[in-house]
Amino acid sequence: MTVHFAGAGPGAADLLTLRTARLLAEADVVLYPGTYLDTEVLGHCRADARLVDTQRLDLEAITSVMVEAHEAGQDVVRLTSGDPSLYSALHEQGRRLDAAGVPWDVTPGVPAYAAAAALVGRELTVPLVAQSVVLTRTRARSTAMPEGESLAAFAATGATLVLHLAITRTRDLMAEVAPHYGAGCPVVVVHRATQPGEVVLHGTVATIADRVEEAGLRQAAVILVGPALAGAALDGESWLYSDGRTRT
Structure with a gap:
């Protein structure tokens, strides 16, 4: 299973890329930044997906959710506000996932x-x-x-x-x-x-x-x-x- 870092765009549910919408529709676990995200974006998720708001979690807690989901054979989407290439903590999270042996990839979003x-x-x-x-x-x-x-x-x-x-x-x-x-x-x-x-x-x-x-x-x-x-x-x-x- 893979952790997919995906840009949620500026917040509107219809400003996601087609790829991000597909990943959300397939994901078992979705982590999202509740501070910056319009919750309508989560309408792309499966009804039975586990949704985790990260606004009050530190990096260790966020990484723990992703690693545990991977070990359980679940696909994960880690939504970031805007695009993952800017101020998303992608570097820090990716480094922790590498250390845990968890594969990950990145899908860009509208900054x-x-x-x-x-x-x-x-x-x-x-x-x-x-x-x-x-x-x-x-x-x-x-x-x-x-x-x-x-x-x-x-x-x-x-x-x-x-x-x-x-x-x-x-x-x-x-x-x-x-x-x-x-x-x-x-x-x-x-x-x-x-x-x-x-x-x-x-x-x-x-x-x-x-x-x-x-x-x-x-x-x-x-x-x-x-x-x-x-x-x-x-x-x-x-x-x-x-x-x-x-x-x-």
Whole structure:
């Protein structure tokens, strides 16, 4: 039997990949992050599947459920919010499963930042404006950031910033990026993208903290920062589709 790590996407039950939906329909045991997931996603599961909410479990307890299920000959799906390649603890869990001799694989999902950009109709890489996207987080009551990965260093590039796990520090973070982007730079905050409690806030580096605090957001949100978010106000055009490009 195999443990399948699968991205649950941003939360909507119809934004799973076909493969993840199939895995859920076949799984004996499903572990899911109740803090971030719309429970309608679990509607893809078998009626007799064992469902385990991991929001109050540590890694050892989560691993124990997966190992025990494997030893009992049961197929397991370990759902992660968004995509397993970002902030999913895939590395830590995979290492423990390797040590226990349990096989596992990964199925990607729609990342939260992509869902957030889709909701506001923005491309994060606009020609001549921003051609890079930085996915990062900041430290509060969490794991230390590696040396050299400071927010100021990323902001200095002018790339579109996507800040995860940072909503409670919005005011401090905007003060940190202001010298690089300016007070008027567009900012979008999306809370629970595609879920029933979805909240979308538009503002600038100077104003977004007030909007976040007024809305009372404390978790499950991404912050997008950068000039590419200005949308229709921009006139950058790609050379790939330019009528001046020779096509053979």
